[in-house]
Amino acid sequence: MNASLTRIGAIVVKEFKHLIRDPRILLAVLVTPIMQLLLFAYAISFDVRDLSTVVVDQDQTPASRTYLQSYTSSGFFKVVGSVDSVDAIDAVFQSSRARVAVVVPAGFQEAVDRGDKAQVAVYVDGGDPNSARIGQGYAVALNQVAGQKITATWAARQGLDLSQAGRLDVRVRTWYNPDRSSSIFLIPGLVVVIIMIVTVQQTAVTLVRERALGTQEQMTISPLRKVELMVGKLLPWTILAFVDVVLITLMGLTMFEVPLRGSVLVLAVSAALFIFASLGLGLIVSAISPTLETANLIAMMLAFLPAFLLSGFAFPLDSIPLPLQWLSYLFPARHMVDISRAVFLKGAGFAEVSGPLGMLAVYAVVVLALATVLYGKRAR
Amino acid sequence: MSEALTGSPVNPDAAVSVRGLRKVFGKFAAVDGIDFDVRRGEVFGFLGPNGSGKTTTIRMLTSSITPTSGTISVLGEDAVKHPDRAKLRLGYMSQKFSLFEDLTVDENLRFYGGVYDLTAEQFAERRAYVLRMAGLEGRESELTRNLSVGWRQRLALGTATLHSPEIVFLDEPTSGVDPTARRRFWDLLYDLASNGVTLFVTTHYMDEAANCSRLAFMYRGRIIADGPPREIRESLLTERILDVSTGDADRSLTWLESADGVHEAYLSGASVHAVVEAGLSPETLTARLVAAGFADARVVPVDPTLEDVFVNLVSQQRGA
Ligand SMILES: Nc1ncnc2c1ncn2[C@@H]1O[C@H](COP(=O)(O)OP(=O)(O)OP(=O)(O)O)[C@@H](O)[C@H]1O
Ligand SMILES: [Mg+2]
Numbered sequence: 001m002n003a004s005l006t007r008i009g010a011i012v013v014k015e016f017k018h019l020i021r022d023p024r025i026l027l028a029v030l031v032t033p034i035m036q037l038l039l040f041a042y043a044i045s046f047d048v049r050d051l052s053t054v055v056v057d058q059d060q061t062p063a064s065r066t067y068l069q070s071y072t073s074s075g076f077f078k079v080v081g082s083v084d085s086v087d088a089i090d091a092v093f094q095s096s097r098a099r100v101a102v103v104v105p106a107g108f109q110e111a112v113d114r115g116d117k118a119q120v121a122v123y124v125d126g127g128d129p130n131s132a133r134i135g136q137g138y139a140v141a142l143n144q145v146a147g148q149k150i151t152a153t154w155a156a157r158q159g160l161d162l163s164q165a166g167r168l169d170v171r172v173r174t175w176y177n178p179d180r181s182s183s184i185f186l187i188p189g190l191v192v193v194i195i196m197i198v199t200v201q202q203t204a205v206t207l208v209r210e211r212a213l214g215t216q217e218q219m220t221i222s223p224l225r226k227v228e229l230m231v232g233k234l235l236p237w238t239i240l241a242f243v244d245v246v247l248i249t250l251m252g253l254t255m256f257e258v259p260l261r262g263s264v265l266v267l268a269v270s271a272a273l274f275i276f277a278s279l280g281l282g283l284i285v286s287a288i289s290p291t292l293e294t295a296n297l298i299a300m301m302l303a304f305l306p307a308f309l310l311s312g313f314a315f316p317l318d319s320i321p322l323p324l325q326w327l328s329y330l331f332p333a334r335h336m337v338d339i340s341r342a343v344f345l346k347g348a349g350f351a352e353v354s355g356p357l358g359m360l361a362v363y364a365v366v367v368l369a370l371a372t373v374l375y376g377k378r379a380r
Numbered sequence: 381m382s383e384a385l386t387g388s389p390v391n392p393d394a395a396v397s398v399r400g401l402r403k404v405f406g407k408f409a410a411v412d413g414i415d416f417d418v419r420r421g422e423v424f425g426f427l428g429p430n431g432s433g434k435t436t437t438i439r440m441l442t443s444s445i446t447p448t449s450g451t452i453s454v455l456g457e458d459a460v461k462h463p464d465r466a467k468l469r470l471g472y473m474s475q476k477f478s479l480f481e482d483l484t485v486d487e488n489l490r491f492y493g494g495v496y497d498l499t500a501e502q503f504a505e506r507r508a509y510v511l512r513m514a515g516l517e518g519r520e521s522e523l524t525r526n527l528s529v530g531w532r533q534r535l536a537l538g539t540a541t542l543h544s545p546e547i548v549f550l551d552e553p554t555s556g557v558d559p560t561a562r563r564r565f566w567d568l569l570y571d572l573a574s575n576g577v578t579l580f581v582t583t584h585y586m587d588e589a590a591n592c593s594r595l596a597f598m599y600r601g602r603i604i605a606d607g608p609p610r611e612i613r614e615s616l617l618t619e620r621i622l623d624v625s626t627g628d629a630d631r632s633l634t635w636l637e638s639a640d641g642v643h644e645a646y647l648s649g650a651s652v653h654a655v656v657e658a659g660l661s662p663e664t665l666t667a668r669l670v671a672a673g674f675a676d677a678r679v680v681p682v683d684p685t686l687e688d689v690f691v692n693l694v695s696q697q698r699g700a
Binding site: 006007010018021214215221 | 468477482
């Protein structure tokens with residue numbers, strides 16, 4: 001008995017029929033991601049808009065005042081007051097009066113007038129890492145600081161520049177995220193998270209359900225081979241996951257003006273590998289779970305937690321404890337987030353993403369092989 | 381009969397031949413060393429109370445689980461060493477309804493047509509046959525979920541035989557089906573049998589057992605009797621079965637259970653069946669019943685039904 005396209009085709013058709021008959025699944029797979037995208041993207045940028053901020057104006061010139069005024073009008077920050085010295089910022093952070101402090105040092109106006117790089121320091125309170133709100137703001141701050149020509153002065157804390165939001169003509173360029181919209185940074189990662197959740201969650205229950213219904217036994221005694229069943233189960237979900245990728249990408253490109261600087265091909269190839277890896281994870285869960293509840297629970301832990309916390313999509317991975325950083329390498333999401341950001345924002349090609357791409361490829365092969373083996377084991 | 385088979389090699393000419401078959405779950409032996417042969421073309425009835433190991437046996441015969449020990453030959457192929465070889469030639473209708481309920485009649489057939497790799501012509505022909513046989517012509521696009529139990533079972537049988545198997549395993553195919561539908565279902569089974577298909581059927585219904593050409597009784601993982609229905613019935617001839625009807629079956633049952641000369645008593649329909657020693661005549665028992673307060677007691681001797689045999693076999697086992 002060789003692998004038969006008829007048999008694989010029969011499974012694929014059947015899987016699609018199940019989907020058509022159960023609108024809840026289609027809803028979960030096609031509408032939920034859109035909702036998630038809108039929710040996350042808006043919720044996150046809203047958070048950033050509300051960051052409480054104090055200002056320290058050591059220059060006291062029209063230029064510095066105009067510059068600081070730009071914080072108020074930017075919408076990202078809520079200026080709650082001003083303090084006299086850099087030393088006073090500590091107390092402000094400790095009392096949680098503000099999460100951000102902007103310091104304009106003396107000589108700002110002169111530098112601007114000369115056309116030099118004007119120095120500004122922005123301090124972000126990193127002392128509350130558990131607060132998602134600050135964490136996200138922090139991530140944005142980190143990102144925005146990358147490539148800036150304005151230098152941060154306090155080594156222990158991170159600098160953030162927003163001069164472009166005002167009318168100052170300081171030459172500042174942020175490489176990956178020039179208009180400082182957090183959605184632009186987040187959406188390439190969000191695509192990954194959403195795909196991971198959809199694929200793992202949905203495939204996790206598919207084999208368990210067939211086992212519970214008794215249809216698996218009927219297939220076991222048929223000439224259908226394990227590999228054919230696996231491939232047949234994977235194909236429809238691969239297609240749906242791709243539809244999700246395209247959907248979210250298009251929404252990102254149009255509604256959130258996320259740039260796609262790299263090639264679509266690199267993105268597609270990586271997405272395919274990532275989708276296989278995630279589906280494989282789901283199938284493993286499905287093969288080893290005794291009940292639907294268990295499958296859902298494990299899928300949740302396996303998809304949600306690593307996807308959210310260990311993928312680096314919102315929380316910078318170098319700020320989490322070292323063991324967790326190692327753990328993050330065990331899940332495909334982290335590699336895909338790296339690739340996605342590199343392709344979307346930096347225009348990376350195959351050469352630049354070869355590292356994480358290789359990881360994904362190995363991951364996909366291992367996970368799918370394991371799923372097939374484990375599926376056979378269960379039947380005994 | 382099973383004693384004669386024990387230790388002998390499997391018979392490759394039989395449709396099914398089983399020697400020393402065991403399946404242990406943890407410490408519990410669900411099937412505890414059974415031997416039997418099913419001849420080709422036979423309607424083989426596999427009987428036994430709940431949990432006696434019938435389904436477990438069928439699952440080993442269809443290679444859906446592997447035995448703990450023992451040998452199985454199905455259609456001449458070793459089902460343990462080469463579970464794939466007989467796959468195209470056997471059909472299986474499981475105890476649980478296992479068609480896809482969210483697919484239509486036609487979609488289910490099409491799925492299994494694909495799984496068994498039927499050509500377009502083969503499929504068209506078999507599909508037409510199955511629809512006709514199951515009486516589902518014109519209902520092809522109905523969701524399986526919406527079919528009543530009798531139709532479902534016929535469709536399940538049709539699906540299990542779509543690829544024209546030489547042997548079909550049916551695990552309690554008529555449980556929960558009304559008597560008329562059961563009758564119809566057995567007509568279909570006879571049709572199959574008359575075309576030379578071997579049938580391996582488990583059932584709880586004794587009237588169905590009488591339809592089989594040979595029977596095996598399972599009890600706690602062992603086969604406690606096997607042979608043609610008539611032979612099994614006759615094996616009880618040393619005892620006599622009396623049908624006792626009184627106004628109050630429950631009370632008379634209690635009385636009979638402790639009465640002298642009565643080996644066994646159990647409800648059978650509206651009356652009570654008593655297995656009594658050969659010397660106890662119906663007249664004597666009637667007199668004793670009347671004396672005990674059952675004024676309108678009627679006692680008539682009956683031919684042992686398979687149910688009688690079965691209850692009796694089980695009680696012997698319990699006593700042993
Ligand atoms: N996978 C399993 N793991 C553990 N025990 C099992 C398993 N399958 C069956 N059993 C046990 O083996 C015994 C025999 O079960 P089986 O299903 O073969 O009985 P059966 O004769 O088909 O009963 P029924 O008439 O209720 O269908 C039961 O006690 C059952 O609980
Ligand atoms: Mg059973």
